[in-house]
Amino acid sequence: MVNTMRETDGYTEEQLQLEAMKEQIEQIAVPEEIDEAIRNGMRLGRQRRRRRRLTRAASYVACLLILASVASIRFSPTVAAYVGDIPGLRSLVELINYDKGLKLALENDYMQPVGLSEEHDGIQLKVDGIIADESRIIVFYTLNNMDGRKRIVNLGEVKLVNYEHASSDFGSSNFSEDWHSKQGTFEFNSHDEVGIPETLDLEIKVGEGVEASATAPVWKFSVPVDKTRFDGMKETYPIDQTVTVEGQRITFGKMTVYPSRVGLEVAYDPANTKKIFAFDDIRLEDELGETFGTITNGVSATTLSDGRQILYFQSNYFRKPNHLYLRASSIRALDKSKLEVKVDVDQKQLLSRPDDRMTLTGNAFTGEEDLNALVIRLKNEDPRDKNFHYFLFQTDYKDASGQVFQSNRMGSTTGEYQYYIKKANYKGPLTLTIADYPSRIKR
Template structure:
């Protein structure tokens, strides 16, 4: 940590002066060692399991992917080298060529606002923003060196209504020291950004000494002159048919941080089309700009309309551009309902033999029921893919609707286990769940010329 601080001091002398304001909050006494040990043991048992809270934003399709190796284009690397302190931030978005291009074209807005609360220093490092998307870069430092488990509990912009968000890691393990993360905000169409973003972030910290909830507030200035009016619009209005399923591509809007393509599915289609496996934009040089795979990948307008998001080529200004794809994950509409017999612990309806019900259990933490499924899938296209199998809403035999707010997944290779949590209550069996994504496909070459 000392090495990191020395590097920051060398790189950011002018910004460090802005970070000196801090507020120390004493850590209250609290949970005992027994509870702390139980928390650690529980986390060890679930170390290999990936959990996610189902988003309350029904308009968003969220895909969160771990960031691995770091490689930049020469242009981005050179640009980063000229601005002190930016390199660690740009490493967070190396997976998105459009954001690299945005940074290369001076789209990063440094912020450098810091506060210390409950032994944790939070710094809002910078933002990238346009009319379609806001990405906030932040750093957390464990300045008191105390072992703790930190949970991200929520974030919002208090001065903007109807704003959805997505973020990366939701929990930091007990031996964490420094974490750099991003938060993405998506304003509704037509929302005009204010001159200042009022950011509120909530964290829960569990240590041997105490359990505390901490809220940070930051006022982040926004240089709107960087992006206002920077967009290009194309009316595609082209329809294709893949294995009898009709798809119409409507308006495409190109922003500096991403591209949005409106997609309409014919209500008369016999299959529910979930996601394109390989939809991408290709220019005259053969360079591809693929779907956004870390952050918001699309927005649902209604049952048969979506806006799908791509990495942006706004700063490339291609002479020719094509929209291409070859496979789409899809399922017969009649097979989307899964019925779970709670007494017999079996599936009475399912899409195929790949999906089975392994068990029905109970969460030791809060008593929720857990439906444990297994999905067998050896398709090479799904080698590194984790499916969000079910929608959050489900119903029982009486027709009453309920909501699940957490799912889990574990395993690798061809066998993956999925956990679907249902709140405690009395249900009339069977339960009906609804497939949200599934590894069955339709195939056909899509090749549309945009310009």
């Protein structure tokens, strides 16, 4: 995207570049399969102003197949070349390369250009565009270091003040001292499917360093939303199928397909003897073998209540498969009787634990301000967990009197986990509750 907003004969430089990009796109020889996808997108556009009914003869068929082998997600190099070689769009493709559904949305002209900018103290923040539907909003931004000074810049607080039904997520925001231009995304997730307003009142704090960003002035953007782009672009399918894995019953309910993601309701039988944490390598697969994995850079699930979740997948909205299968290699789960870990603070010992892979290291308590760090080692040689860092425990913990406390800080390194607790006169032992653990079940 361009970094300035100069006016040229009544048009901004950004508008002129977009027009040039449009001409380039029109001259590109588009492969047949992509051309067909674009025609499908155009047909969808003509239908956006009315609610679409599910009249297709072919229906989704969803099932859970626990497989020993793992299928990999195949990204289309043709799409990457088609979009990535166009000046100005290449950087957007790189930003969402982790999400196949968002790439399809961009290919189908689903992004809404915005082009708003503000500049304070030599830093320019531009809102380039948005991808939005009833479930999710992704805001694309560019941060420019206009005067070239060396400084560490941090994005502190990001929120939509007129859309309280959404939570935000914006990944890494700390920029090093020597930088010129950085691009990124803000993500807002809707929990209640409340209608998105006509204008998004976006507020962002940008400061030099973490402390400065907390007290920095608020940058405000009023981002217009063209709701006709996604009006009626949602498809809902009742799955209502129950599978049993090692005696554990799992029911898959309603599946909702949006342009930005797919949401699948899942419920775990209260009579299950194990606590189910997560599915390994769960993905959607169509009849042609094309797969759409879970959301890996953003919100991957929403907890509705105890034992009920919505799992989020990359969207196949623009693919329109005839059949859809839900596949996973295994499920992380642990006996409910092993969920509590008891810690003797004075003796620095684990009085109860899931298995002998978990130990408390000798330097268990490390002073830091008003906190102590419980340092726990977990021996785990499973190759599936090689690059995975577990949040081992829930934030709540309690002492022997039943008083509940909260840990607001956790950390991990390879095989070692830090759980910070307040310095206090606890009535021992402390009880921590397992939130995730590398033990698995298979069909």
